[in-house]
Amino acid sequence: MPYTDILYDKTDGVASITLNRPGVLNAFRTQTVLEMTEALEDASNDHTVGAIVITGTGERAFCGGGDIAEMRDLTPETGRLFLRRFADLLWRIREAPVPVIAAVRGYCLGGGNEINLACDMTLAAESAVFGQVGPTVGSAPIFGGSQFLPGIVGEKRAREIILLCQRYPAREAERFGWCNRVVPDAQFEAELRKWTDRILMLSPQALRVSKLSLNYASDWQYGSFNNAIEMLTAVYGTDEFREGMIAFLEKRKPDFGRFRR
Secondary structure, three states: OOOOOEEEEEEOOEEEEEEOOHHHOOOEOHHHHHHHHHHHHHHHHOOOOOEEEEEEOOOOEEEOOEOHHHHOOOOHHHHHHHHHHHHHHHHHHHHOOOOEEEEEOOEEEOHHHHHHHHOOEEEEEOOOEEEOOHHHOOOOOOOOOOOOHHHHHOHHHHHHHHHHOOOEEHHHHHHHOOOOEEEOHHHHHHHHHHHHHHHHHOOHHHHHHHHHHHHHHHHOOHHHHHHHHHHHHOOOOOHHHHHHHHHHHOOOOOOHHHHHO
């Protein structure tokens, strides 16, 4: 597959998958998800790859979430396929036989944060901003946000993040355990290289076994993703969903209050 939405590189044992849609804060659409999945499959099957890095082009965003321009037109039928592909991407990240690092600069929001949550570790620049935004546009973060986030930051904090839809600077996210480490932007690439260099010094089979064991306690949540697909597709195409999506594109506040009248 020729890549249009990502950059993919394999150098010195490290596979880098870079979301390359800076004009929309590296938001993902169907094409992006398909390309990332193919790149992950290639990296996972290449015995010369010892670490995978997922990042975004530029300094403004790691990933701003799903591309509203595509999502606003989703129906239960098209939405089901879109979500199955996204769920498959997240589980391929978890199942990759090598450590996967989310390298976050700028915004890491919505589905972009769910990609981050699926990764093994997160390195953040001081410019990073984390958050879940689903309910602000009529959607819901039920592909990792409601599953993995509570185990990372705690139940009450996860409810705050999801139900209030606020944004959190990198240092605060680090304090929550949401990311592993925050470094000044100028030191970001050097620190990322230290991480990958360290991983490449370690036993590949031991890392693979360790990752499998670490995943065991939360692998049971795979079934909840199938449930999430059906729950979320039920809202696609509804007036409330379209109000959230259209308001975002029109750069105005959505009038969700009318759906409570």
